[in-house]
Amino acid sequence: MTSATGTESAPHDAASDALWQQDTQALHAGYRGREQQRSAAVPIYQSTSFVFDSAQHGANLFGLVEEGDVYSRTANPTLAVLEQRIAALEGGVAALALASGMAAIDVALATLASAGDHVVVASQLYGGTHNFIAHVLASRGVQSTAVAKDDFQALRRAIGPRTKAVFVESVGNPSGGIADLRQLADISHAAGVALVVDNTVASPLLLRPFDWGADIVVHSATKAIGGHGNVLGGLIVDSGRFDWVAHAGRYPQFSAPEPAYQGFVFTEKFPDRAFIARARAVLLRNCGAALAPHSAFLLLQGLETLGLRQERASRNTLAVIDFLQRHPLVERIHHASQSGHADHALALRQLRGGHVPALLGFELRGGRPAARAFYDALRLFLRLVNIGDSKSLAAIPAETTHSLLSDEELARVGIAPGLVRLSIGIEHPQDLLADLEQALEQAQGHAVLAAERGQDREQDHEQDRDQRLAA
Numbered sequence: 001m002t003s004a005t006g007t008e009s010a011p012h013d014a015a016s017d018a019l020w021q022q023d024t025q026a027l028h029a030g031y032r033g034r035e036q037q038r039s040a041a042v043p044i045y046q047s048t049s050f051v052f053d054s055a056q057h058g059a060n061l062f063g064l065v066e067e068g069d070v071y072s073r074t075a076n077p078t079l080a081v082l083e084q085r086i087a088a089l090e091g092g093v094a095a096l097a098l099a100s101g102m103a104a105i106d107v108a109l110a111t112l113a114s115a116g117d118h119v120v121v122a123s124q125l126y127g128g129t130h131n132f133i134a135h136v137l138a139s140r141g142v143q144s145t146a147v148a149k150d151d152f153q154a155l156r157r158a159i160g161p162r163t164k165a166v167f168v169e170s171v172g173n174p175s176g177g178i179a180d181l182r183q184l185a186d187i188s189h190a191a192g193v194a195l196v197v198d199n200t201v202a203s204p205l206l207l208r209p210f211d212w213g214a215d216i217v218v219h220s221a222t223k224a225i226g227g228h229g230n231v232l233g234g235l236i237v238d239s240g241r242f243d244w245v246a247h248a249g250r251y252p253q254f255s256a257p258e259p260a261y262q263g264f265v266f267t268e269k270f271p272d273r274a275f276i277a278r279a280r281a282v283l284l285r286n287c288g289a290a291l292a293p294h295s296a297f298l299l300l301q302g303l304e305t306l307g308l309r310q311e312r313a314s315r316n317t318l319a320v321i322d323f324l325q326r327h328p329l330v331e332r333i334h335h336a337s338q339s340g341h342a343d344h345a346l347a348l349r350q351l352r353g354g355h356v357p358a359l360l361g362f363e364l365r366g367g368r369p370a371a372r373a374f375y376d377a378l379r380l381f382l383r384l385v386n387i388g389d390s391k392s393l394a395a396i397p398a399e400t401t402h403s404l405l406s407d408e409e410l411a412r413v414g415i416a417p418g419l420v421r422l423s424i425g426i427e428h429p430q431d432l433l434a435d436l437e438q439a440l441e442q443a444q445g446h447a448v449l450a451a452e453r454g455q456d457r458e459q460d461h462e463q464d465r466d467q468r469l470a471a
Contacts, residue, residue: 017088022205023307030084036077044297045077063262064269064281074285078293082300086225086235089204089303090217093240094273096280097233097296101200101220102128103289104234108196108218109133110287111279112251113164115141120158120193122149122168124175124413127402129198133167146412149179150342152187159191164250166193170209170350171201173387174361174397174421175414176334178343178350185213192247200224201357201387205307207350215242216275221299223388224358227309231298233291238276245271254278260286309390312426314355316392319429320422320436324362329370329440334361334419358424359387361397363416370446371396371418377442380427380435387423392432395421 017029033039050069052058060066069075083095098104113119121133123146133144147154149168159166166188168179181197188195196216197209203224209217219225221233244254245267254274257263260282266274284290321337324330336347337356347356364370375383381394385401395401398410398417405413424432 017084018091020088022089025085025088026205026303026306029088030081042078042081042297042300044293045072046293047076048072064264072293073288073290074280076293076296078300079291079296082291082296082303083235085300085303086204086219086221087237089208090199090237091204091208091210091239092217092237094276095235095237096276096284097221097235097291097299098284099234099289099291099295100232101218101222101234102132104218104220104236105129105132105198106136107279107283107287107289108216108236109137109142109165109167110283111253111275112194112196113137113142116162117141117164118143118145118160118162119165119167120145120147120155120163121166122172122179123147124149124172124177125169126173126198126200127397127405129169130402130409130413131404149177149184152183155184155187156191159188159193161250163191163193165196167196167198169198169201170207171199171336171357171359173201173359174334174395174401174419176336176341176357176360178336178346180346181209181212181214181350185215188215189213192250194242194251201359202351203306203310203388205310206352206355206357208352210237210239210241212350215239221302223386224310225302225306225388226299227302227306227388227390228298229386229389229391231295231302233295233299234289236276236279238273240272242275244274258282309426310355310358311353313358313424316426316429316432317356317358317360317424320424320432321360323433323436327437327440329364329366329444330362331365332363334414359421360424361419361421363419364440364443366418366443366446367416368398368418370443371420373446374439374443375420377439378435379438380431381422381439387421389423390425392425392427393423397421 017025031042036043049071061068061070069077079097082097087095098107121144137144145158147158166184168184170179185195194215197214199209199217200220200223217237219235221235244251248255255267257265266277270277321333321335324333336343364374375394375396378394381392384393385395386393397415397419402410402415
């Protein structure tokens, strides 16, 4: 069971979870059936509230003197299993489950930064994250500076006395770029700033940011963790390694009395998990972005097969890339598995298990018209904006996930108007390649037409130039 801070009170052996391999952790971490009426499956605690033994018991729970479940907005036994499981998989000390990936980003950053503060973010981010940081956080008085993920000098210059976080995606969506987490962590820590990493695309089975120095990890569990497109969820994981007391000047909210919780000092009660404790007791408790118990159950079901799905999706992704790079209509592929990609060496160093991210982008000769023709011709790939599903999905980011960005912003984050994003699933690879082939054939005519129009425009320009010279 968990309290409002998400710490354990039931006799669960978290230490043994850490000894297992990740595929075993995904099935067993955080749960012992003997503690739950010997149920083999994690029970769904579909309850808003939990009964007090006495008036004093209730007072102790609310005052964090005792630990236990109070109200499902802040903690629930089903969610506790999910939290302990993702913490084990990421190698962290504690986790917090929320209603969506965006809720996880919101709560993580709001736990660190408030009005008058500043965050540094990688310029290449998922469109929803970019919009949230650039506009919603800004409206709350938290300013941001965007820098390229590999421009380390710009990162050093951007960090100031009010900077509370450096935020980056471990694997970019939809760029597919890989962040050099060790470099980013070293620079952040030299300035006394926490590194927050969105690990959604990779998942902990492909990359564990804490192994490279990250402090906080966030996930949209909706994606690969859920894996079936049937549930929303978000997760925050605390490494337990950032010394909030040593950096109390920058982060007083962890080691000073908390006004939103009767002067409680989080680093005194929870020295190794003060971040998650405050995120739960102050942010989640007051903003209410709670994950439903049934949603947590579905995410646990997804986690059980994550390793198998990721292995198959990785093989399918490599088959798709091999097919696309040999097709004459494909102009450019964005995926770090390619030897010519700028982040290929990073991918080899940081990614685990010999697998690759099941997300890629590519551009067609003929630009946006060809991309639209290809997209509309797809029969097996689903036209929608999720990623990480067991089914293969396709989107045009400039018209969907990143449609709120200006043309200048799109260019800055490396998204061409005709970029197509593919999230590769676990179908038979022959069927995926057949669908891509027939859709590319449909797009071929649009590419030829675009090329002819380009030649016509060039000829018109030449005629105009000749006429001006003759005059």
